[in-house]
Amino acid sequence: MFDKLMAAQHKAEEIKKRLDTVSVFAEVENGAIKVTATANKAITDIAIDPDFYAQADREEIQELLQTAINKVLEQAENVSAAEMQSATKDMLGGLGGMFGA
Template sequence: MFDKLFEAQQKAGEMKKRLDAITVTGTAEGGKITVTANGNKVLQTVAIDEEFYKEADKEELEELLVVAVNKAMQQADNINQTEMAAMTKDMFGDLGGLGGMFGK
């Protein structure tokens, strides 16, 4: 039992490292706002086009930042779920074909 626990901890650490190395991007207003994050949903950068920044009002800027961040977080979440499914499959196999019961 402890072997499985140790293996799970080790694989989780490896997965975290892989996700740290993956970059996802969310954009809004045709790329005038770009947000990057890693696969662990940690925000890395926010870039706002200078011309857009000069023209936009505070409320518009705040709303579009939320849109861009949510897009990046959704991508990170999708990658995170894919990595988790792969790790689970590696550890437990296909569970004798029962894996299809859970949507995969």
């Protein structure tokens, strides 16, 4: 039983490492602001089109940046949840033998 729990913990650590290598993207205003993050929800890049930046006001940029960040974090959450769900299904399948199922 202990071995299976250790294997499950190891699998979770592998997933976390893999999610660090998966990038998700979001953009607003037809690409005027683009945000990139890992599937572990770490923002890795923010790009603002120079022409858009020159003509937009501060409040507009802040609002759109917030929208883009929320979008990319939602995508990261979806990828992370899908990976964890898949791993959980695999782990539960392996743990089923422990309980005679």
